[in-house]
Amino acid sequence: xxxxxxxxxxxxxxxxxxxxxxxxxxxxxxxxxxxxxxxxxxxxxxxxxxxxxxxxxxxxxxxxxxxxxxxxxxxxxxxxxxxxxxxxxxxxxxxxxxxxxxxxxxxxxxxxxxx
Amino acid sequence: xxxxxxxxxxxxxxxxxxxxxxxxxxxxxxxxxxxxxxxxxxxxxxxxxxxxxxxxxxxxxxxxxxxxxxxxxxxxxxxxxxxxxxxxxxxxxxxxxxxxxxxxxxxxxxxxxxxx
Numbered sequence: 101x102x103x104x105x106x107x108x109x110x111x112x113x114x115x116x117x118x119x120x121x122x123x124x125x126x127x128x129x130x131x132x133x134x135x136x137x138x139x140x141x142x143x144x145x146x147x148x149x150x151x152x153x154x155x156x157x158x159x160x161x162x163x164x165x166x167x168x169x170x171x172x173x174x175x176x177x178x179x180x181x182x183x184x185x186x187x188x189x190x191x192x193x194x195x196x197x198x199x200x201x202x203x204x205x206x207x208x209x210x211x212x213x214x215x
Numbered sequence: 216x217x218x219x220x221x222x223x224x225x226x227x228x229x230x231x232x233x234x235x236x237x238x239x240x241x242x243x244x245x246x247x248x249x250x251x252x253x254x255x256x257x258x259x260x261x262x263x264x265x266x267x268x269x270x271x272x273x274x275x276x277x278x279x280x281x282x283x284x285x286x287x288x289x290x291x292x293x294x295x296x297x298x299x300x301x302x303x304x305x306x307x308x309x310x311x312x313x314x315x316x317x318x319x320x321x322x323x324x325x326x327x328x329x330x331x
Contacts, residue, residue: 200271
């Protein structure tokens with residue numbers, strides 16, 4: 101069964117500092133990988149996705165993520181964090197080998213941005 | 216593109232009552248998913264539809280839960296005899312049904328259920 105681990109429950113960074121959120125997955129083959137952001141009381145917004153090809157993917161709001169097969173990781177990065185980035189971030193894995201299309205999510209990382 | 220909408224946004228009910236939530240997917244999407252999210256956790260898959268057919272149900276979906284998508288457009292999720300453990304955010308998502316786009320899901324704002 102597929103699973104996702106986000107080791108950091110809560111991260112605090114200063115505005116303007118760089119950010120890296122960690123994500124490790126368990127899946128038998130190369131999965132589809134996603135990062136979502138959720139603001140309080142809201143649904144999830146897709147930041148970026150990896151299906152195949154270039155392992156460094158660019159997303160919206162200046163985010164990027166790198167797929168590393170050897171480490172089963174898909175870490176999210178941003179070079180300079182803005183106060184508006186404070187939110188909860190979820191990594192998710194999908195199964196390209198099934199027709200289900202459903203995703204398995206990690207438990208999220210809450211990002212706090214200090215002024 | 217109006218996005219995925221859900222109604223109501225918030226629902227407070229007493230234990231033992233029945234509740235029904237509605238989800239309107241993006242119009243050209245024929246896949247529709249329901250997830251449940253409890254505090255401090257990521258969304259957990261409940262069920263999904265391809266058009267009007269319900270193709271998979273999670274073991275999380277007890278017999279008190281039923282979902283329908285009668286005309287392949289909007290969907291409803293009903294919870295009968297609610298319990299306090301049902302308190303959660305119920306998220307709906309939709310997607311296309313082909314290839315990698317199958318996995319690219321667009322989420323609605325969710326319905327926050329509180330069972331007293």
